[in-house]
Amino acid sequence: MRALTDPASIDLRHMVPHRVPSGLPVWDQEITGSRSGRPLTGSSGLPEYSQRRLARVGRMRREELFSRSGFYGFLLESNVLLHREAARVALDAFRPVVLAQGSKPVSVLDLACGGWPVTIAEVMAAFPHVEFQYTGIDINPDQVALAANRFPFPENVVGCRIVEGNAWDLSALDVDDRYSIAFSGMNLHHGTPREVWFLGNQLKGRIQPGGLFFSHDVYRPDSEPYRPRPETIDGESTRLVEPDRLASAGAPTLHIEQDRGVAEPAWRIDYVQRMYRTLLARGADPAGAESTASHMRSRDYPLSTGEFCNIMESHGFIVHVRRYDASPEPLGPFVASCALTRPARAINP
Numbered sequence: 443m444r445a446l447t448d449p450a451s452i453d454l455r456h457m458v459p460h461r462v463p464s465g466l467p468v469w470d471q472e473i474t475g476s477r478s479g480r481p482l483t484g485s486s487g488l489p490e491y492s493q494r495r496l497a498r499v500g501r502m503r504r505e506e507l508f509s510r511s512g513f514y515g516f517l518l519e520s521n522v523l524l525h526r527e528a529a530r531v532a533l534d535a536f537r538p539v540v541l542a543q544g545s546k547p548v549s550v551l552d553l554a555c556g557g558w559p560v561t562i563a564e565v566m567a568a569f570p571h572v573e574f575q576y577t578g579i580d581i582n583p584d585q586v587a588l589a590a591n592r593f594p595f596p597e598n599v600v601g602c603r604i605v606e607g608n609a610w611d612l613s614a615l616d617v618d619d620r621y622s623i624a625f626s627g628m629n630l631h632h633g634t635p636r637e638v639w640f641l642g643n644q645l646k647g648r649i650q651p652g653g654l655f656f657s658h659d660v661y662r663p664d665s666e667p668y669r670p671r672p673e674t675i676d677g678e679s680t681r682l683v684e685p686d687r688l689a690s691a692g693a694p695t696l697h698i699e700q701d702r703g704v705a706e707p708a709w710r711i712d713y714v715q716r717m718y719r720t721l722l723a724r725g726a727d728p729a730g731a732e733s734t735a736s737h738m739r740s741r742d743y744p745l746s747t748g749e750f751c752n753i754m755e756s757h758g759f760i761v762h763v764r765r766y767d768a769s770p771e772p773l774g775p776f777v778a779s780c781a782l783t784r785p786a787r788a789i790n791p
């Protein structure tokens with residue numbers, strides 16, 4: 443365990459892509475701590491309370507795709523999930539929030555940040571005269587170590603904390619109360635509608651009035667019924683939030699048309715096949731393409747953008763969706779970016 447959580451004892455260099463979508467060189471120089479002298483910390487060694495919670499919910503704590511020897515770096519480098527497009531859209535969404543902060547540092551909370559938070563890093567780098575305070579959360583200790591010790595955050599990130607824990611239940615974590623911006627890249631598609639409701643319920647209290655929640659994620663086609671996530675995968679619970687936590691927060695049962703058929707729906711087959719073929723066409727190691735497809739088959743049960751909007755609007759967010767159906771990228775029809783504004787004043791329904 444120590445070997446994985448103690449950044450000093452591991453060398454993750456072999457799994458980091460040479461360039462991230464931003465074009466930032468990743469390994470051009472040895473990075474120890476911080477290039478800019480800012481505090482750069484990773485927190486592992488979770489409080490006992492969080493440990494207990496993590497032990498109960500299903501989690502992708504040791505998911506192969508995101509582990510030390512995993513393949514996610516290739517997905518970023520080959521842009522199959524449209525990280526570059528998302529960064530461009532996020533830049534426009536961030537601008538008014540960043541400008542409204544004046545000379546104050548902009549606080550950013552990155553949910554399920556991963557070891558290479560490339561999208562958010564690219565957006566922060568695009569405001570070189572603005573200071574950012576960045577807090578990333580990830581459940582996988584390998585990713586925490588990578589982000590905390592190796593990832594080259596831009597110089598204007600003046601404070602950087604990477605917290606190990608479950609980003610779906612923030613109350614168990616040591617994270618500040620209010621952020622200017624919350625960001626989530628490629629993780630919401632693992633949540634059930636009630637869990638997404640639960641996350642939105644927490645975020646509305648953690649984002650400053652006038653602030654932003656930006657999500658870049660996988661969504662299923664609006665015309666297809668929701669495929670419920672299995673309760674267990676390989677004998678492990680898939681829960682991201684404990685049922686008693688959902689109940690005590692008042693998470694409603696959402697009335698969404700469901701597909702409970704035995705056969706795999708055509709859209710899911712198409713989604714996985716597009717990824718698999720695109721990865722191979724872009725020079726992926728076949729074993730890596732297979733591990734990605736296998737993760738998607740077992741873990742991805744996305745909402746539609748319409749459902750996501752309804753849930754988040756019920757929390758008072760104003761949602762703007764940017765779809766990529768017209769993109770030449772093969773996965774475009776399954777990816778969208780959503781900019782969710784928390785109005786400066788509450789809107790009366």
Ligand SMILES: C[S@@+](CC[C@H](N)C(=O)[O-])C[C@H]1O[C@@H](n2cnc3c(N)ncnc32)[C@H](O)[C@@H]1O
Nearest residue numbers: 502508554555556580581582585608609627628
């Ligand atoms: C697909 S990667 C996304 C990384 C990055 N946010 C991006 O946009 O590319 C998903 C990340 O979510 C993390 N993760 C999965 N479940 C999580 C949870 N419940 N809480 C926090 N992180 C989680 C994984 O460890 C992995 O690093």
